[in-house]
Amino acid sequence: MVNSKPTEVKAIxxxxxxxxxxxxxxWLNSLSPEVxxxxxxxxxxxxxxxxxxxxxxxxxxxKKLDRMGLTYRVRYxxxxxxxxxxxx
Amino acid sequence: xxFTKDWRAFALPDGTIIRRPVLDVLVRGTDGLLTANFxxxxxxxxxMAPYDLFRKLGRRWEDGQPITLRxxxxxxxxxxxxxxxxxxxxxxxxxxxxxxxxxxxRGRVPFLLGQEGFFDHFIVTFDRVARRTTFxxxxxxx
Numbered sequence: 506m507v508n509s510k511p512t513e514v515k516a517i518x519x520x521x522x523x524x525x526x527x528x529x530x531x532w533l534n535s536l537s538p539e540v541x542x543x544x545x546x547x548x549x550x551x552x553x554x555x556x557x558x559x560x561x562x563x564x565x566x567x568k569k570l571d572r573m574g575l576t577y578r579v580r581y582x583x584x585x586x587x588x589x590x591x592x593x
Numbered sequence: 594x595x596f597t598k599d600w601r602a603f604a605l606p607d608g609t610i611i612r613r614p615v616l617d618v619l620v621r622g623t624d625g626l627l628t629a630n631f632x633x634x635x636x637x638x639x640x641m642a643p644y645d646l647f648r649k650l651g652r653r654w655e656d657g658q659p660i661t662l663r664x665x666x667x668x669x670x671x672x673x674x675x676x677x678x679x680x681x682x683x684x685x686x687x688x689x690x691x692x693x694x695x696x697x698x699r700g701r702v703p704f705l706l707g708q709e710g711f712f713d714h715f716i717v718t719f720d721r722v723a724r725r726t727t728f729x730x731x732x733x734x735x
Contacts, residue, residue: 511689511714517619517626524628525617525685534602541604563645576649577625580617583704587604591613591632591703 524580533582546586550579595729596686614719614726616706619683623651626683630704633726635717637707639677640695647697652678662698673698687730
């Protein structure tokens with residue numbers, strides 16, 4: 506379908522790599538059930554171990570972050586609604 | 594080259610935590626790289642992502658391969674149109690870019706990392722007991 510031969514890359518900014526680092530993973534996994542429930546059904550943007558914006562529309566979240574100048578400087582996640590089982 | 598990712602925590606209605614296998618990658622957008630958080634879904638033929646992410650890639654919707662998506666309901670009114678586009682993914686743990694076909698669609702579409710273009714390059718092992726996924730990069734696969 507697509508020629509997907511991988512290519513090696515040397516230079517990705519440390520700021521971006523921090524967003525997908527194991528430390529960030531650990532922080533996200535430490536969020537309490539209350540926090541996760543409060544953002545259920547929303548896309549969230551995370552930076553410096555802080556949720557900087559959230560919206561139930563990814564398009565609206567991008568617009569918010571465009572205004573904040575953070576679109577390319579956050580980690581995006583979708584928090585599944587807690588009342589739904591995932592069966593993808 | 595291999596790496597392991599702990600499963601991501603999500604809440605259930607009773608306040609307990611459920612964990613699911615995910616992988617965060619960087620995606621090439623028009624003005625920079627975007628992070629994207631994908632559920633690793635070995636049962637999905639294709640990867641999938643919302644149309645709103647597509648809009649950040651600077652592509653023409655019409656250039657993608659049309660595809661019809663159906664969910665649990667088989668009713669025709671519940672089918673939606675998607676378009677498959679090649680997307681550049683950067684997997685930081687192996688320091689490489691991969692071009693992967695992704696089906697984009699409007700609506701509440703999940704971020705799924707499916708087989709085509711990704712599982713060709715990684716041996717993926719799910720350990721439900723330990724709640725972690727191991728990705729073993731297969732060097733040299735075209």
